[in-house]
Amino acid sequence: MSSSYVAPLPDPRLATDPWRASTVAIRAVRPEVEGVSTYDLAFQDEAVRASYRFAPGQFNMLYLPGAGEIAISISDDPRNTATCAHTIRVAGNVTRTLAGMKVGDTLGLRGPFGTSWPLAECIGRDVVLVTGGIGLAPIRPAICALLHQRRQFGRLNLLYGARSPDTLLYAREYDDWSERGLIVHTTVDRSALGWMGNVGVVTLLLERLRSFDPRNTVLFCCGPEVMMRFTVLTALNRGMSPEQIWISMERNMQCAVGLCGHCQLGPDFICKDGPVFRYDRIAPFLDVEGL
Amino acid sequence: MTTSTAVKSKERFLSKEAFAQLFTVLRDHGYTVIGPTIDQEAIVYDRIHSVDDLPLGWTDEQAPGSYRLKPRDDEALFGYVVGPHSWKRFLFPPEATIAEANKTDAGWQFEGTTDDPPKFAFLGVRACELAAMRVQDRVFLSGAYVDPIYQRRRSRSLVIAVNCTQAASTCFCTSMRTGPQCTSGYDLVLTELASGFVIDAATAEGADILDSLETTVALIETQQEARAARQQAVQQIERRMDTTDIRDLLLSNLEHPRWSHVAERCLSCTNCTMVCPTCFCSSVKEVSDLSGEHVERQRHWDSCFNFDFSYMNGGNVRDNTRSRYRQWLTHKLSSWIDQFGTSGCVGCGRCITWCPVGIDLTEEVAAIRGDVP
Numbered sequence: 001m002s003s004s005y006v007a008p009l010p011d012p013r014l015a016t017d018p019w020r021a022s023t024v025a026i027r028a029v030r031p032e033v034e035g036v037s038t039y040d041l042a043f044q045d046e047a048v049r050a051s052y053r054f055a056p057g058q059f060n061m062l063y064l065p066g067a068g069e070i071a072i073s074i075s076d077d078p079r080n081t082a083t084c085a086h087t088i089r090v091a092g093n094v095t096r097t098l099a100g101m102k103v104g105d106t107l108g109l110r111g112p113f114g115t116s117w118p119l120a121e122c123i124g125r126d127v128v129l130v131t132g133g134i135g136l137a138p139i140r141p142a143i144c145a146l147l148h149q150r151r152q153f154g155r156l157n158l159l160y161g162a163r164s165p166d167t168l169l170y171a172r173e174y175d176d177w178s179e180r181g182l183i184v185h186t187t188v189d190r191s192a193l194g195w196m197g198n199v200g201v202v203t204l205l206l207e208r209l210r211s212f213d214p215r216n217t218v219l220f221c222c223g224p225e226v227m228m229r230f231t232v233l234t235a236l237n238r239g240m241s242p243e244q245i246w247i248s249m250e251r252n253m254q255c256a257v258g259l260c261g262h263c264q265l266g267p268d269f270i271c272k273d274g275p276v277f278r279y280d281r282i283a284p285f286l287d288v289e290g291l
Numbered sequence: 292m293t294t295s296t297a298v299k300s301k302e303r304f305l306s307k308e309a310f311a312q313l314f315t316v317l318r319d320h321g322y323t324v325i326g327p328t329i330d331q332e333a334i335v336y337d338r339i340h341s342v343d344d345l346p347l348g349w350t351d352e353q354a355p356g357s358y359r360l361k362p363r364d365d366e367a368l369f370g371y372v373v374g375p376h377s378w379k380r381f382l383f384p385p386e387a388t389i390a391e392a393n394k395t396d397a398g399w400q401f402e403g404t405t406d407d408p409p410k411f412a413f414l415g416v417r418a419c420e421l422a423a424m425r426v427q428d429r430v431f432l433s434g435a436y437v438d439p440i441y442q443r444r445r446s447r448s449l450v451i452a453v454n455c456t457q458a459a460s461t462c463f464c465t466s467m468r469t470g471p472q473c474t475s476g477y478d479l480v481l482t483e484l485a486s487g488f489v490i491d492a493a494t495a496e497g498a499d500i501l502d503s504l505e506t507t508v509a510l511i512e513t514q515q516e517a518r519a520a521r522q523q524a525v526q527q528i529e530r531r532m533d534t535t536d537i538r539d540l541l542l543s544n545l546e547h548p549r550w551s552h553v554a555e556r557c558l559s560c561t562n563c564t565m566v567c568p569t570c571f572c573s574s575v576k577e578v579s580d581l582s583g584e585h586v587e588r589q590r591h592w593d594s595c596f597n598f599d600f601s602y603m604n605g606g607n608v609r610d611n612t613r614s615r616y617r618q619w620l621t622h623k624l625s626s627w628i629d630q631f632g633t634s635g636c637v638g639c640g641r642c643i644t645w646c647p648v649g650i651d652l653t654e655e656v657a658a659i660r661g662d663v664p
Contacts, residue, residue, distance in 0.1 A: 017390075017403035017404065017439045018436040018437075018438075019389040019390045019403060019404065019439070019588070020390060020401055020402070020403035021390065021392075021401040022401065023397075023398055023399055023400060023401060025398060044397065044398065063392070063401075065392035065394070065399055065577065065579070065586035066577050066579045066583055066586050067577065068577055069575070091604070091605075105398070106397075106398025106399045107399060108392065108399060108401050250603065250604075251601070251603060251608065252600070252601055252602050252603045252608075254573070254574055254575050255573075255575075257434075257435075257436035258434060258436065258630075259430070259431065259436065259438055259571070259573075260572060260573050260574065260575075260590075260593075261571060261572030261573070261593070261595065262572070262574070262593075262600060262601070264618070264622065264626070266542065266621075266626055267542075267625075267626035267629030267630060268629075269630070272434075272435070272436075284542075288545050288546070289614075290608065290609050290610065290611065290613070290614030290617075291545065291608075291609075291614065291617075291618070
């Protein structure tokens, strides 16, 4: 396993200013589904571009001066060093401002931050990726990494649920993923004319998944919290243990480095102890309402 | 405390008259003195210039939800306990510009903080406040990421501690093992007596300043008198908090009915977090000039008691007072230990005094422990 897939940690002795952003320019904007686009961002400074590395599951802080700053998961192939893709849904002030920007415009980027998917633990094992909605975006770098070293892993299954057929993210890539050895299962909450696939919640796909060896599987999950809770329940029911399940959490973040206090969940800072957690670590706090 | 090397203890006596020279000596060493002074009927920490700015002959009377200044029957300069301020406001300022953005022909360009604080000399730091600085050092300096503003301010500051010789009814530093005696984390330490001070240095910088003052040998009797004065503070501390297994106690009682009980009294006003010497939560706002081409990112103190502190995806995770009080107390006393290897509470009692409805965290902990009905 390439060491570049492990989340890089800063060296505190270098004492870099965690608040200082780097300039990035929008190189391309790809509309994905309604209200969601992927932005390819490129560092202006050649030295920053050359040294930038991220691990699948990590996030960046994107800063639009005057509008604000938001945490966005990185959606790119970790081997791509020219630009860095972020798939973003218009949800608030910053994302709306971003949606009005065009190729060539600049913004600030801090990162990467946080923990990453445990790809090294997947060697020699089956991997099930369970995602919902835009939760596929933080999983995409893991898909790229798994497929890049496909032979190292057992069966790879993606179980993906979206609201409707026209909101299935990255649909144009499914054929390529399938050809390279990832079995793509999709389901939608609401069917539409011409849809011949599954209808229902994504946990049904996990319940029905065949050729499933619970003792030799690693499960990554990313989506709305309620969906992740039921996914974990289903996985446990199917015989997996909490140590084999990894989830990606979301909370209000401002600093991304554990200094502002916003993203706490029990003893953890989602920004630096997460966003990717092994389920058993966070389980005691996940079900407590309002924690 | 400055970063200069440690020196061996050597107690000296500093008369009240000679104490006045301290301000000149500190100025000569390039320090801006921050110390206790009276403002708006409270003893606060602010820039001071001479002995005349100190709260001579005043003390504070504290109880849950109550703080009053009272005249003393002597001329003590440090005859109070702690007020609403803590030194955190000078190390982790309530408002600070953490970054800047400027629009140029090459697009947006970004700068880090340009914070350039003076060298502070903190005069009158209590043992619980030394502990609070150690706690915030863990928060801002010990992790993989360091806060540049805190780091710069902290490394330049001189700490002149003053031992407590009395306690407020809200004090419980003995329970948190942080006081009342100052044991480390200072450059100079004083114990105030009627005739003057027993003074000692703990660092080379402190010793250098001490050498510039007119001091005499601290007689055995004077040293004994200082010890007795310090012991008086220990004896006056009545409030207790049982910290046995407190990390697990609170985190295993997240659905305890006491959280609803306290939520009925708590106003979610944020006072406790504002006066707390260790609370570090903050938010960032964008401050733009009229052209929109120069933007400052201003960090300001925030509080887990604010409604929108946990805002996410169109809602607030902690959307009621019960969940917000629980977050504050469990963080302060429990999860802080996971995060920083220390309690977030130093037992200063400020949150008790400055709570408008007098909520007392020691009582809340006792209730969850089942010690009170």
